[in-house]
Amino acid sequence: MDKISRITLTLVLAGLGLTACGTNPPEDPRFDSFGSGLPAQHNEDVVPPYPEQPFVPAQAKISDSDSDGVIDHRDECDDHKEGVELDNQGCAKLVNSIRSIDLDVEFATGSAEIEKRYYPAIEELAKLHQQSSEFVVLIEGHTDNTGPRSKNIALSKQRAKAVANILISDFNVSKEQVLTTGLGPDEPIASNDTSEGRQKNRRMVAHLITRDRLLAMHYDIWTIDLGNAEEPKKALFEAM
Secondary structure, eight states: OOHHHHHHHHHHHHHHHHHHHHHSOTTOTTBOSSSOOSBGGGOTTSOOOOOOOOSSOOOOOOOOTTOSSSOTTTOOOSOOOTTOOBOTTSSBOOSSOEEEEEEOOOOOTTOOOOOGGGHHHHHHHHHHHTTOTTEEEEEEEOOOSOSOHHHHHHHHHHHHHHHHHHHHHHHOOOGGGEEEEEOTTSSOSSOTTSHHHHHHHSOEEEEEEEGGGEEEEETTEEEEEOOOSSSOOEEEEEEO
16 A cells, blocks of 8 residues: 555544544433443443441530539539549549448347348448449448457457348449458447447448558458548458
């Protein structure tokens, strides 16, 4: 083929290409709108674009009714004083704290059995304990002076353990947070000369303390600081 014929053929082919582009412009509905370059009828399986969605869904409003910086869902204490450091539950953070409670639990002479009518008093103690994870519960047992002192010491320890066992088994207080002791007749609150006085002396006392008052442990016996600036006092309590 001579040179002129080759040039003529090239021009003809170029013209056909331009005609094809003009016949099927990019806007031709026969071509898909996704930029694949294939006719639409061959793109049935092409996944369409996802609808726009926010990356993080809108959150429900978080409320803090008493403005203490702890959300209501977690807040266990409704009111607070300005300047008081709070724990994660919105309650005052306890430091070197002690709270003593006379439990409304009495016993028959020589007995460590607790009647059901005294369970509500023990439940109230459990609720107080649950106000702060920093609390440790101390249970003191006391007796009147009827009989030998050594026997009464042993009986008062049994009574303290009886209260502790109800705290643990009925009101879900962890046994690792309960310590007991028995003081026998050594700390009476009434005269042992009358039956009424002896009944009052057969009693229980609970202390809620923070862990910084646990001074030392030897075997399963803890030395506890129960004193204050005016009257230092240490006592021994047994782990459950």
